[in-house]
Amino acid sequence: MKSYMLPEFNVYRDLERCVSCQVCVNQCTYMVHYYDEEEDLVKSREENCVGCLRCAMLCPTKALKIVPNPTSYRENHHWTRESISAIKVQAESGGVILTGMGCDKPQYTYWDRIVLNASQVTNPSIDPLREPMEIRTFLGKKPKELSIEAGSGRYSLTTELSPQLKLEMPIMFTAISYGAVSFNVHESLAMAASESGTYFNTGEGGLDRRLYRYGDHAIVQVASGRFGVDPSYLEVGAAVEIKIGQGAKPGIGGHLPGEKVSREISRTRMIPKGTDALSPAPQHDIYSIEDLSQLIYAIKEATGYAKPVSVKIAAVHNSAAIASGIVRAGADIIALDGIRGSTGAAPKIIRDNVGIPIELALASVDQRLRDEGIRNEASLVVAGGVRNSADVVKAIALGADAVYIGTAALIAIGCTVCQKCYMGRCPWGIATTDPWISKRVNPLIASKRLSNLLRAWSLEIKEMMGGMGINSIESLRGNREMLRGVGLTDKELSILGVRHAGE
Amino acid sequence: MRVSNLCGGVNALGSRVRRIDEGFFEVDAGGLRYKELNTILRILDRRRIHRVRLINVEGQRYIGTGLRNISEIEVHGTPGNDMGAFMKGLKITVYGNAQDGCGNTMSSGEIIIHGSAGDILGYAMRGGKIMVKGDIGYRGGIHMKEYHNLKPIIVVGGSAGDFLGEYMAGGIIALLGLNLDGGSAHEARYVGTGMHGGVIYIHGEVRHKGGEVVELDLERGDRIVLEGLVMEFSRNFDMDPEEILDREYYKLLPFSKRPYGQLYAY
Numbered sequence: 001m002k003s004y005m006l007p008e009f010n011v012y013r014d015l016e017r018c019v020s021c022q023v024c025v026n027q028c029t030y031m032v033h034y035y036d037e038e039e040d041l042v043k044s045r046e047e048n049c050v051g052c053l054r055c056a057m058l059c060p061t062k063a064l065k066i067v068p069n070p071t072s073y074r075e076n077h078h079w080t081r082e083s084i085s086a087i088k089v090q091a092e093s094g095g096v097i098l099t100g101m102g103c104d105k106p107q108y109t110y111w112d113r114i115v116l117n118a119s120q121v122t123n124p125s126i127d128p129l130r131e132p133m134e135i136r137t138f139l140g141k142k143p144k145e146l147s148i149e150a151g152s153g154r155y156s157l158t159t160e161l162s163p164q165l166k167l168e169m170p171i172m173f174t175a176i177s178y179g180a181v182s183f184n185v186h187e188s189l190a191m192a193a194s195e196s197g198t199y200f201n202t203g204e205g206g207l208d209r210r211l212y213r214y215g216d217h218a219i220v221q222v223a224s225g226r227f228g229v230d231p232s233y234l235e236v237g238a239a240v241e242i243k244i245g246q247g248a249k250p251g252i253g254g255h256l257p258g259e260k261v262s263r264e265i266s267r268t269r270m271i272p273k274g275t276d277a278l279s280p281a282p283q284h285d286i287y288s289i290e291d292l293s294q295l296i297y298a299i300k301e302a303t304g305y306a307k308p309v310s311v312k313i314a315a316v317h318n319s320a321a322i323a324s325g326i327v328r329a330g331a332d333i334i335a336l337d338g339i340r341g342s343t344g345a346a347p348k349i350i351r352d353n354v355g356i357p358i359e360l361a362l363a364s365v366d367q368r369l370r371d372e373g374i375r376n377e378a379s380l381v382v383a384g385g386v387r388n389s390a391d392v393v394k395a396i397a398l399g400a401d402a403v404y405i406g407t408a409a410l411i412a413i414g415c416t417v418c419q420k421c422y423m424g425r426c427p428w429g430i431a432t433t434d435p436w437i438s439k440r441v442n443p444l445i446a447s448k449r450l451s452n453l454l455r456a457w458s459l460e461i462k463e464m465m466g467g468m469g470i471n472s473i474e475s476l477r478g479n480r481e482m483l484r485g486v487g488l489t490d491k492e493l494s495i496l497g498v499r500h501a502g503e
Numbered sequence: 504m505r506v507s508n509l510c511g512g513v514n515a516l517g518s519r520v521r522r523i524d525e526g527f528f529e530v531d532a533g534g535l536r537y538k539e540l541n542t543i544l545r546i547l548d549r550r551r552i553h554r555v556r557l558i559n560v561e562g563q564r565y566i567g568t569g570l571r572n573i574s575e576i577e578v579h580g581t582p583g584n585d586m587g588a589f590m591k592g593l594k595i596t597v598y599g600n601a602q603d604g605c606g607n608t609m610s611s612g613e614i615i616i617h618g619s620a621g622d623i624l625g626y627a628m629r630g631g632k633i634m635v636k637g638d639i640g641y642r643g644g645i646h647m648k649e650y651h652n653l654k655p656i657i658v659v660g661g662s663a664g665d666f667l668g669e670y671m672a673g674g675i676i677a678l679l680g681l682n683l684d685g686g687s688a689h690e691a692r693y694v695g696t697g698m699h700g701g702v703i704y705i706h707g708e709v710r711h712k713g714g715e716v717v718e719l720d721l722e723r724g725d726r727i728v729l730e731g732l733v734m735e736f737s738r739n740f741d742m743d744p745e746e747i748l749d750r751e752y753y754k755l756l757p758f759s760k761r762p763y764g765q766l767y768a769y
């Protein structure tokens with residue numbers, strides 16, 4: 001069948017600059033660039049280009065320009081280029097369209113319609129450079145009250161505390177599984193989490209033995225396929241997360257195609273080499289809140305009640321009621337992943353249409369748990385498109401204890417959000433298990449980049465808090481008075497629990 | 504060792520424990536909450552006791568979970584859900600019926616059930632053996648997978664509920680159908696749905712099979728494997744292996760290791 005697809009990108013090579021060094025030829029994993037020996041010229045097959053920009057960034061003479069193809073379909077507001085080309089792809093293949101990364105539609109982002117407060121005159125702002133500023137965060141169940149026993153001149157706490165995770169900043173690396181990304185990326189996340197005093201999440205693909213030494217900074221995930229889950233895996237992590245859902249694809253499962261299940265991946269997932277690793281949508285031992293509770297306590301029994309158990313769900317219509325059930329089921333942490341949550345591979349139609357924005361889900365979950373008097377029973381971690389430190393501050397003011405970042409972390413390593421992770425040939429060496437390509441991520445350098453990002457955001461968070469006259473993250477949490485909406489309807493404001501700017 | 508010492512801080516629980524022999528203790532589980540019972544087991548485990556008999560078990564969950572040293576548990580009564588969840592290297596024998604989630608995500612060890620068992624028996628187990636004398640519920644052996652030198656095995660003497668071996672990615676399930684009288688079929692439907700590894704041996708027809716499996720006759724190698732399992736099964740439950748083996752079996756194998764390869768437009 002003749003394809004009616006237009007190339008997405010044009011590749012321009014400035015022949016005056018090009019020195020035929022073939023760096024681009026070697027770097028492109030989609031075979032866009034090739035060397036024509038007869039003409040002694042480097043040329044391109046631009047129909048293969050995904051716009052990852054690896055070549056443009058590495059070209060020593062900056063000879064390359066990668067430009068979105070201006071020749072498009074006759075698009076209009078309704079029939080966009082995206083919708084037209086999707087139909088052509090499907091008419092030619094009869095298949096589900098896959099994509100990677102998070103939803104790219106503008107209408108779901110509330111962060112940009114919320115602004116932060118700052119002190120003027122009446123209460124002084126604080127200079128974080130000279131005054132102590134506390135952003136250390138503890139995740140886990142908190143007691144309703146503390147009882148203290150006074151001895152002779154000494155006081156001791158008699159309340160039994162639940163296990164907690166200690167974060168030096170309210171930011172963690174979200175669940176990204178080995179298999180979806182290369183070993184080097186997993187190691188980079190693990191190293192950066194250890195260095196920075198926070199946690200990385202293994203995702204549902206298990207934890208390679210070589211990374212067990214970072215176990216103190218790992219949250220190990222248990223999902224429907226139970227990949228790589230055995231007693232030593234549960235034992236090595238600092239916390240265990242039960243994955244029910246994921247923001248990029250609520251309600252559906254996932255699978256790692258057999259060709260990506262290499263020897264190493266098979267070892268980590270503890271499955272045979274070359275077989276599809278299927279993670280069905282439901283965990284068939286969980287059909288109710290009672291069943292969820294059963295798995296939570298199975299994990300607690302298996303780990304001697306020594307570590308917090310988190311439950312991750314996708315933000316959907318009745319998240320608040322579900323979250324209440326999760327708390328009552330005994331979870332110590334709830335992780336909420338919004339509609340912009342990222343993925344290595346998901347059907348595009350699901351990614352872009354199923355679930356709700358994290359801002360709304362967060363506000364309603366926090367409110368519901370407060371109304372029911374059980375907010376202290378579990379910490380709330382949110383994920384799904386957190387792009388900068390302001391998003392973090394807004395999330396905390398809306399009621400989150402901490403955030404998970406995924407895409408932001410990968411961008412720090414090199415990702416250019418080309419959304420082609422499902423191809424398994426990420427030219428940045430991230431979303432791939434190909435040993436040759438994954439060498440492009442050097443864990444020493446990548447973890448440094450990640451640690452730098454966390455440091456930078458921490459500084460900014462302190463600046464913003466100082467500006468509000470707040471010196472402890474505790475006083476920011478759920479402090480919606482620090483937020484105002486811009487251009488939001490009354491309904492949106494009431495769900496977010498914030499007033500409109502000017503009020 | 505004195506029993507009250509044994510239970511240290513949990514003295515009230517100490518009265519439940521009785522020493523039978525060197526390294527062999529009996530625990531009266533009657534009326535205990537699962538957390539209390541499992542606390543006792545963990546304490547015994549830490550003392551490197553290797554054999555425990557539980558009497559009057561009344562539906563307490565997670566028996567056998569999180570233990571390292573105990574190598575044998577006898578269960579008298581009815582254990583609760585998730586018995587042997589995440590279990591490693593332990594042998595549990597149940598003199599009665601077991602409930603749902605037996606052997607959930609177990610790594611190794613053995614579970615012998617003298618009665619019947621509930622749903623999702625051996626969910627995602629990747630090693631070890633479960634033998635059930637009677638019937639099992641829905642989704643037995645779901646997500647079972649073999650790996651390296653680990654090969655999970657489930658042998659069921661009676662019949663099974665729907666979705667037996669769903670998403671199975673390795674290991675062996677043998678459904679012996681001992682309670683089928685001549686000509687009757689297993690009630691199970693959707694057997695082997697989503698299966699992409701391992702093998703299911705069956706005596707007797709099932710009502711419906713998943714689209715991902717093919718039915719084949721046993722080969723010599725299969726016969727040897729099945730014979731070994733039946734010998735073990737009969738030893739466990741004191742039955743005559745000849746009688747069991749002297750019947751027709753067939754096997755279900757997955758079409759492919761990649762059942763959902765053709766779904767996507769790239």
Ligand code: SF4
Pocket residue numbers: 013017018019020021022023024025033042055058059060061062063064
């Ligand atoms: S990397 Fe740049 S200079 Fe080298 S061949 Fe490619 S376009 Fe030419």
Ligand code: SF4
Pocket residue numbers: 052100101410414415416417418419420421422425426427428429430431
């Ligand atoms: S991880 Fe790689 S493939 Fe995925 S969006 Fe980023 S650059 Fe593209």
